[in-house]
Amino acid sequence: MTQGSDVILERMMTLHPKVIDLTLGRVERLLAALGNPERRIPPVIHIAGTNGKGSTQAMIRAGLEAGGARVHAYTSPHLARFHERIRLAGELVSEDLLTQLLDECVTANGGDEITFFEITTCAAFLAFARVPADWTLLEVGLGGRLDATNMVDKPRLTIITPVSLDHEAFLGDTVAKIAGEKAGIIKRGVPCIVGPQHPDGLAVIEAKANALGAPLWVYGQHWNVWEERGRLVYQDENGLLDLPLPNLPGPHQVQNAGAAIAALRLLGKDEAACEAAVSRAYWPARMQRLRQGPLVDLAPQVELWLDGGHNPAGGEAVAATLARMPARETHLICGMLNTKDVTGYMRPLAPHVTRLHAVSIPGEKNTLPAEATADAARSAGLDAVTAASVAEALATIAATTPEARVLICGSLYLAGTVLRENG
Template identity: 75%
Template sequence: MPQPSDEILARLMGLHPKIIDLTLDRVHRLLAALDHPETRLPPVIHVAGTNGKGSTQAMIRAGLEASGKTVHAYTSPHLARFHERIRLAGTLISEPALSALLDDCDAANGGQPITFFEITTVAAFLAFARTPADFTLLEVGLGGRLDATNVIAKPALTIITPVSIDHQQYLGETLPEIAGEKAGILKRAVPCVVGPQQPDGLAVIEEKAARLGVPLFVHGQHWHAFEDRGRLIYQDETGLLDLPLPNLPGPHQIENAGAAIAALRVLGFDDLACEAAVTKADWPARMQRLRQGPLAQSAPGVELWLDGGHNPAGGEAVAATLSRMVQRPTHLICGMLNTKDIAGYLRPLAAQAQSLTAVSIPNEVNTLPSTATAEAARKAGFAQVTEAGSVTQALDQIAQQDPQARVLICGSLYLAGQVLRENG
């Protein structure tokens, strides 16, 4: 009887004292021990950036699959189950396949130090090398230059979504420094689609691209995407597309859709693929409406939403989304990690919500205590701030006061994962 993947994953967590230790040495060592699966992947589309990586990747996958292509996809972190990180030819990896892969990687590693993300990324490469597909979508975990995914010598395409300040302890204090780390995924002569950037970040990306002879397709220069009269208008040098709005909610998804369409067009896909990217993508915990499950049923009159954004740009995106929704009393249930810019995340949201109920994230070592989240919310300008022992308790409190409220659970992908697990 094979060991359950949860038990193997728990064992792999103990192979390195740090969760994050940015270097590629250990990844290269283990890939060599496994006969270099990274050289046998279907054509790779490599996605870096601070915000929008997952949504952009989901849209590209929807476009490719609508064109009859089979697609491997690697994303992180997972929400409810680790298996979400590895999608094999369109299907989440099975439990037996995951256990076997992890065992193979653990045996090849021979107990040597390696981080959890590094060894599980190698496991994904091994899975992708063993299973035929037409494309491989790789989402960077952190940064780009020293991320464990950055071992593909010649991807088909790279993408850099909007870069903003996050993870300064690993990537640098300034936007140009962080953009430089993201630009580390650029490869000589491999085209790169660039999403909307701040000027000083874009300058770093352009300079690195010029050194490597990288053809750039930059938002605002080579392609444009905007909303006009309830439609998504996309334009580049090959022509204009008039498409439905993205089915992923929020004005920020217009730009993510633009990057996905630009990628599909660079790869030679037609207008039908571009339309499918916009209309068929699915990406949980990005302004996701929760209509089913115990949590939704416990407050049947409440309009319940879930979002995993957790940095200032994420806060701005959520605030912009709320501002464009049909007016309804809006209340936030918020839990965050202590490694994040709490004030920067909460400040844009204060004008969009009547209250914030702070919670701690259960079973999470780095959770910000609810008292600290509540204090930050008061400083950010929220008029009404309370605390609750759990998301369920917070939802009950809000529903009793306002049975027809709009409630958004937000602040962390880890909190979003807990909610999705508990909500079935």
């Protein structure tokens, strides 16, 4: 990021502390001051859920773009650069435009209180209202009901990916309470696609949809998806699709692909769009193989992977992916935030891993210290040591097991650091 937007983002972080404070009043005020750009953006597909939001969005985008559509997309958090959050008609927002948008929002906000996520969401709405496109994909930042993205009155479609425990301090301590927050994106009369859910969560989502007359397309009832003989099979009332497995690795991506295909089918898209969704999606730090860069050069024989999952469901998804890979000694390099269920994340991984190398996340004030991460790993049944950095851990592994499989994992913030360091 060059100086313009970098300076403004730094200023915003000091003016408006990066705190989670769920309410819509501040966003409503700023959007009104900006002329309500959220009312002028292309048709919206709004996605909430605990896991799989970003992957599902990436697949929908690939499917829509394959048919020639221009697609805006908003996602968070970013990994290496803030620009990743805002995609305009297929392209990442330019430095000059981002600087101009942020400046405009800061000016319109005056000195009033607002969070970093809220003001950047307003900047995205401004951009989406001004650049022509056919669709807008909005990923919820946190929860749904009180999330800054939930200012669109009439989306074309909403999607709720699997809901599980995460961010309990803000969203509630049961799946039902969290599902209630996610279901806050459901709008009167607007179709909602629902991915696989815990029965408690599904009951809450169904009750909300019934109250608002929102038609539901529920996994296991209205559509289904599974893997068969190395292919993805999708079925709904309109028939069967036999497609390649998703190019995003991991068995959990089959379910995410199902939600994306359900969305495309509901929008009237053809089989070619659905095939593009599973074969052309790009979503970094979700079981991403790193094949070049300084970290790869440091341990050229190591099979190096990166994943940003950070809650128990994320740990289960990674474990299921590792279980299906060819046998190979596997090490984790793991850094996590102190706000997460660390042992819950690690427990499913223990049977698949030789050793965990714990690191602190550089430059992140909420990082769990490496020693605490190692302690949690041991309590989850893992052999664990600490390292001063990802590079040091990687060098240690390469010195003793040069052909190991190494997965850097535990946090999107750690993944972002790795992607920046690895170029």
